[in-house]
Amino acid sequence: MEGTAVDTDVIVVGAGPTGLMLAGELRLGGARVIVIEKLTEPTMQSRGLGFTARTMESFDQRGLLPRWGGLETMPMGHFGGVQFDYSVLEDAHFGARGVLQWRTEEVLETWATELGAQIRRGWEFVELADGFLDGDAVEITVNTPEGEQRLRASYLVACDGSRSTIRRAAGFDFPGIPASRKMYVADVVGCELRPRYLGEQLPNGMVMVGPLGDGVDRIIVCPHGTPASDRDAIVPFEEVADAWEHITGEDIHGGGAKWVSSFTDATRQTSEYRRGRVLVAGDAAHIHLPAGGQGLSTGVQDAVNLGWKLASVARGTAPDALLDTYHAERHPVGKRLLMNTRAQGTVFLGGEEAEPLRQLFQELVQYDDVKRHLAGIVSHLEIRYEFGDGTGEEGHPLVGRRMPPRLLVGAEGETRIAELLHPGRGVLLDLADDEAVRSAAAGWQGRVDVATVVAKPADGADQLEGTTALLVRPDGYVAWAGSAEHGLTAALDRWFGPAA
DSSP states (O other): OOOOOOOOEEEEEESSSHHHHHHHHHHHTTEEEEHHHHSSSSSOOOOEEEHHHHHHHHHTTTGGGGGOOOOOEESEEEEEEEEEEEEGGOOOOEEEESOOOOHHHHHHHHHHHTTTTTEETTTHHHHHHTTTTTSSSSSEEEEEEEEEEEEEEEEEEEEEOOHHHHHTTTTTTEEEEOOOOOOEEEESSSSSOOOOEEEETTEEEEEEEEETTTTTTEEEEEEOOOOOTTTTSOOOOOHHHHHHHHHHHHOOSSSEEEEEEEEEEEEEEEEEEEETTEEEEEGGGGOOOGGGHHHHHHHHHHHHHHHHHHHHHHHHHOOOGGEEEEEEHHHHHHHHHHHHHHHHHHHHOOOGHHHHHHHHHHHHSSHHHHHHHHHHHHTTTOBOOOOOOOOOTTTOBTTBBBBBOOEEEEEEEEHHHHHHHHOOOEEEEEEEEOOHHHTTTTTTTEEEEEEEEEEOOOOSSSSTTOOOOOOEEETTTTEEEOTTTTTHHHHHHHHHOOOO
């Protein structure tokens, strides 16, 4: 590729929840972004039906939650169909349920476009030019309603799903376990089904039913012994009704479906989340059994981790090496996601052979420590990034973890860390009214906001006790804790680039 001129800082391929969240994050960080999407219109399909507790917090950090107009939260959760109470977790949101995916995409697209992201529908990726590993820009060819065009950007991000064309074109691998069975998901009408929220295990398979309102039920049908097949093939409602009757003995052929699809238990993850100027996120980076609806949420959190870093690098305020922390932090999260969904699949779909395992899980979840551990896994609140050296006080319990949603009190009254993160910048919490802390951050004005506050006492163990200052990244994770003379300047430089 010749020259350095680019059409935009970042091209995002795919206008699903991951791509749209990333577009908004990039714009908050000041980067120019174009999102290309091959579909000319949103699908308006339900698909994902909510998000995890950590994703609720991520949306709260950007002030987005009110845009849904009220969300039904879910104090109960499950692991492989074994139910437990999320309230065992301290300082935590509950997850949201019953949120149709098209509505989530609508909220995120509106937010991203308000911030200045360009969404170009009916634009389909064709080809990636050579040079993305070591060139000064990346160039793609796209088919548009006006014909073939070329786009150049500093970076390209694949958010185009499990069969990502960008992933293949850029030479990413996608190792893992191939699909072994075919299952169905549908939004049905006129079937008069009783709810089966946690699933019902029967000799020929497992079924789940959850009412969506207005006479619509979401059903999941998992027959035993159905071989995997092409997920792109059109699935007729009759095929789903046949599978339902085979498992339950109930005839629903007289009903119909607003939406039908199939899915599998394929489990794959790319070995690297970045190759030169191309990065992958969401289902383009990892696929798994949709246990607990974690896929959409993990993709959104990929975007929240990547967005502020990529914007900083694209704008030249942070070094290119900051992008390597995206893979370092999110690849282990994806790997753990695949572990927990495979484990849930074994418990949930293992048939009669898995019954002893289900019984054992039911015994184990009676213990609070087990409930707390499993709840942390499926809520994504357990995530802790390993930052290595330069984190201030050695062993501080919050470094690498998300900042809990504690009430903070400052000169202007009460606030929360989520409110302080709305602009998408870092936040330095001066918890001891220390002029040295405030002075240390002066060179990062515009990238890091300083808040002199005190934290209201917590119920039970207080992770902030004795802490004088915390540096919180734009994604809500604590990057440093300590006092001004113990690594604050190094932490600011590491995460936000050199001082101005």
